[in-house]
């Protein structure tokens with residue numbers, strides 16, 4: 001398991017620039033090595049910070065057709081709903097780059113609109129299992145769980161990552177790859193989420209955190225490794241890197 005690495009950037013703009021460079025370098029590396037790149041997105045402000053990827057030089061240099069895009073968590077609602085992480089990523093990022101539609105793995109449209117969180121989680125897990133069969137996603141030899149190349153994660157002020165919240169049982173799930181929650185402390189209530197073993201099987205995990213609101217939780221994790229905060233459990237097979245802006249690092 002990779003040690004947590006932390007880099008503090010003077011501004012959000014510099015963080016955003018570094019995140020684009022990190023992502024672009026890994027894209028080049030994995031496409032060269034195996035002909036494709038699997039990227040897992042979260043929701044929240046992260047999508048805004050990905051703006052540099054859709055600008056030169058990355059917009060032209062990245063082999064977008066080789067990308068496969070997933071969500072570490074998703075809100076159980078219609079794709080058109082303002083709460084949808086799919087809609088957020090589509091509008092802010094994915095619609096601006098030529099990733100084939102078939103390589104974008106969103107929550108099931110019908111069941112999400114219907115509000116059935118449990119079924120959506122089961123279907124998303126089934127989708128991942130099919131991609132394992134198709135050799136798009138390997139199973140990690142070390143962990144036995146699906147191994148993504150890069151996950152881009154965010155943390156809430158309460159220390160949650162994906163839809164793994166403090167004092168909720170989803171963080172302990174070890175059988176399933178994708179689980180669900182119907183009483184999320186952050187609205188909307190219904191969500192699906194990768195489980196911790198899947199999150200930690202990723203080769204590279206980049207946690208990006210900006211602003212003052214999560215600063216106390218950042219300090220709890222960095223200074224005290226407070227494991228009651230789900231984000232403190234984040235690891236990775238190769239690199240677990242945390243990008244903070246000055247405000248997020250202000251309690252360190």
Ligand SMILES: O=C(O)[C@H](O)[C@@H](O)[C@H](O)[C@H](O)COP(=O)(O)O
Nearest residue numbers: 042043044045154155156161162
């Ligand atoms: O669906 C979600 O809410 C997100 O995927 C979530 O896990 C997010 O990454 C964090 O809550 C940080 O969100 P903010 O950037 O909005 O604080």
